[in-house]
Amino acid sequence: MSEMLGAAQMMQPVRHTEAAGSAVSVKNLHIRFGSKGSEFTALSDVSVEVPEGALVTMLGPSGCGKSTLLRAVADLVHVSDGSISVLGQPPKKAREGRDFAFVFQEATLLPWRSAIDNVSLPLEVGKHSSSQPTADPEEMLALVGLKGREKALPHELSGGMRQRVAIARALITRPRILLMDEPFGALDEITRDKLNEELLRLWQETGTTILFVTHSIPEAVFLGQYVLMLESHPGRVKEFMKVELPYPRKLAMRDTVEFIRITAKLRALLEEC
Amino acid sequence: MSDVVQGSKQGVSVSDAKRSGVTDAVLGFFANHYPAIFAVAGCVALWQFVVWFFAVPTFMAPSPVEVFYAFGENGAILWANLLPTLLEAFLGFIFGNLIAILLAVWFVYSSTAEKAFYPIAVIIKSIPIIALAPILVLIFGNGIAPKIIIAGLICFFPTLVNMVQGLKAASPAMLDLMRVLSASNSEVFWKVRLPASLPFLFAALKIAATSSVMGAIVAEWIGSSYGLGALIIEATYNFRSPLLYATVVIAAGLAVALFFVVSFIESKVVRWKPDAQH
Numbered sequence: 001m002s003e004m005l006g007a008a009q010m011m012q013p014v015r016h017t018e019a020a021g022s023a024v025s026v027k028n029l030h031i032r033f034g035s036k037g038s039e040f041t042a043l044s045d046v047s048v049e050v051p052e053g054a055l056v057t058m059l060g061p062s063g064c065g066k067s068t069l070l071r072a073v074a075d076l077v078h079v080s081d082g083s084i085s086v087l088g089q090p091p092k093k094a095r096e097g098r099d100f101a102f103v104f105q106e107a108t109l110l111p112w113r114s115a116i117d118n119v120s121l122p123l124e125v126g127k128h129s130s131s132q133p134t135a136d137p138e139e140m141l142a143l144v145g146l147k148g149r150e151k152a153l154p155h156e157l158s159g160g161m162r163q164r165v166a167i168a169r170a171l172i173t174r175p176r177i178l179l180m181d182e183p184f185g186a187l188d189e190i191t192r193d194k195l196n197e198e199l200l201r202l203w204q205e206t207g208t209t210i211l212f213v214t215h216s217i218p219e220a221v222f223l224g225q226y227v228l229m230l231e232s233h234p235g236r237v238k239e240f241m242k243v244e245l246p247y248p249r250k251l252a253m254r255d256t257v258e259f260i261r262i263t264a265k266l267r268a269l270l271e272e273c
Numbered sequence: 274m275s276d277v278v279q280g281s282k283q284g285v286s287v288s289d290a291k292r293s294g295v296t297d298a299v300l301g302f303f304a305n306h307y308p309a310i311f312a313v314a315g316c317v318a319l320w321q322f323v324v325w326f327f328a329v330p331t332f333m334a335p336s337p338v339e340v341f342y343a344f345g346e347n348g349a350i351l352w353a354n355l356l357p358t359l360l361e362a363f364l365g366f367i368f369g370n371l372i373a374i375l376l377a378v379w380f381v382y383s384s385t386a387e388k389a390f391y392p393i394a395v396i397i398k399s400i401p402i403i404a405l406a407p408i409l410v411l412i413f414g415n416g417i418a419p420k421i422i423i424a425g426l427i428c429f430f431p432t433l434v435n436m437v438q439g440l441k442a443a444s445p446a447m448l449d450l451m452r453v454l455s456a457s458n459s460e461v462f463w464k465v466r467l468p469a470s471l472p473f474l475f476a477a478l479k480i481a482a483t484s485s486v487m488g489a490i491v492a493e494w495i496g497s498s499y500g501l502g503a504l505i506i507e508a509t510y511n512f513r514s515p516l517l518y519a520t521v522v523i524a525a526g527l528a529v530a531l532f533f534v535v536s537f538i539e540s541k542v543v544r545w546k547p548d549a550q551h
Binding site: 075098100101102104153 | 444446449450452545546
C-alpha cells in the first residue's frame with residue numbers, strides 16, 4: 001500500500017483549485033462528417049471550459065457526440081469549425097507533446113505483449129524527449145493493483161484487469177490530462193464500482209485533469225466534479241453543472257438523498273434531450 | 274491442480290524418472306490417438322487382406338508388406354531422390370512466401386498497387402500448375418530453377434491473400450492508440466500491423482508447407498531425371514509398384530514433416546489468442 005502511494009506521489013502535485021487555468025478550452029466547435037450533400041452534423045456550436053485538475057464527466061443520449069468531442073480534443077477527429085485549445089496549444093501539439101493520454105472503451109492492449117510490455121508501449125514509440133518525466137512501468141502496474149501480474153498476456157487477464165493495464169499505460173507518460181471514453185462501459189457492475197473508486201483515488205493523488213465519457217447517470221454523478229450534458233441532433237451543450245458532493249466519495253454515497261436528488265435532476269434533463 | 278494431473282499419470286509408477294517420462298509420453302500419445310492408430314492399422318490390414326484374397330498382381334497393387342520391403346531394398350535411391358525434392362520445396366517455400374509477404378505489405382500501403390496487381394495474382398493462380406510446368410521448363414531449362422518457381426508459385430497465393438487480410442486485421446482502436454501516441458508509420462507497422470498479421474500468416478504457411486512439396490513433385494514430372502517426382506514416373510513406367518508406393522509414402526511424409534516444422538515454429542511465435550479482446 002505504501003508503495004502504491006509512493007508511486008502516486010512521484011507524479012504531479014495535487015491541485016484542485018478552481019482558480020487554476022483551463023486545461024481544455026473548446027470554443028464554438030462544429031464537427032461535420034461526410035461529404036457535401038450527405039453531411040451529418042455531429043457537434044454544433046459547442047463551447048466548454050475545463051479547469052485544470054478538474055474531473056468532468058460527459059453524459060448524453062447516444063449519438064449526441066460526446067465521444068466525438070473527446071476524440072476531437074485528442075486530435076483523432078477533424079474539426080470543421082471553431083477551436084480547441086489543450087493547455088493553451090492546438091490538440092496536435094498537445095498530442096505530440098504527450099500532454100494527454102487516452103483510455104478507450106476496450107482496453108486495446110496488444111495481445112502479444114505482456115501486461116508490463118503493454119504499459120511501457122508509450123515509452124517505445126513516438127517522438128518524446130528523454131527529459132520528459134515518465135514513470136516506471138512496474139510502479140504503474142502496482143498503482144492499478146496488478147503487482148505480480150507483470151508477465152501475464154492480455155488473454156490471461158479478466159476484463160477489469162485489462163482495463164487496469166490500459167489505465168497504467170495511460171499514466172506512464174504522466175499526462176496532465178486523461179481522456180476516457182466509456183472506459184468501464186463493457187465491465188460488470190461490481191468491477192465497475194471498484195474501478196470508479198480507484199479512479200477517484202488516482203485523480204485525488206495525481207491531480208490529473210480527467211474528461212470521462214459515460215452513459216451511466218450514477219457513474220457521471222459519482223465521479224464528476226462537473227457534469228457536462230450534451231443533447232443530440234445536432235450535438236450541443238445542454239447543461240454544465242457542478243456536482244455539489246464532497247470528496248473523498250465512497251460508494252455508499254450513492255444511497256444518500258443528496259446523490260439521488262442530483263441523479264433525478266440529470267435524468268429529467270436527459271429526458272428533455 | 275498439478276497434483277491431480279500427476280496422480281492420474283502415476284498408474285505406471287517407474288522409479289527411474291527418465292524412463293517414467295518416456296513411458297508417460299508413449300502412453301499419453303497412445304491414449305490421445307488410439308482411435309487414429311487403430312483406424313490406420315485397420316486400413317493397412319484390410320489392404321493386405323484384399324491383395325491376398327483377390328490375388329492382385331504386384332505390378333497392379335503391391336501389398337503393404339511388399340511396400341515395406343521396398344523401403345529396405347531401395348533405401349539409397351529413395352534418399353538420393355528425397356534430398357533434391359526437399360531442397361526445391363524448401364527454396365520454393367522461402368521465395369514464394371517472401372515475395373507474397375512483401376507484395377502484401379505493398380498492397381496494404383498502396384491501394385493502387387493492390388488494384389493493379391491483385392487481378393494478375395488471381396489470373397496466375399487460376400492457371401493449372403501442371404500446365405505451367407512445361408512452359409517454365411522451356412524457359413528455364415531442365416535444372417532446379419523451374420521446380421523452385423513452381424513450388425514457390427503454389428505457396429504464393431494463399432500467403433498473399435492471408436497476409437493482406439492479416440495486415441489489415443489490427444483493430445481501429447489499436448491504430449487510434451498509436452495515433453494518440455504520435456507513433457510513426459514504421460512503428461505502427463512493426464509494433465502493431467506485423468504482429469497482428471502473424472496468426473493469419475502462419476495459417477497460410479501451414480498450407481504452403483504441404484503444397485510446396487506437391488509443387489516440386491509436379492515440376493519433376495516434366496523432363497527431370499532426379500527427385501521424388503521423377504522417381505514416381507520412372508517406377509510407374511517400369512511397373513516397379515512397391516517402389517512407387519514407397520515413394521508416395523516418402524513424399525507424403527516429407528509434406529507432413531514440413532507441416533509440423535511450421536506448426537512448431539508457430540507455437541513458439543504466436544503465444545497469444547488473437548481474439549482475446551473482441
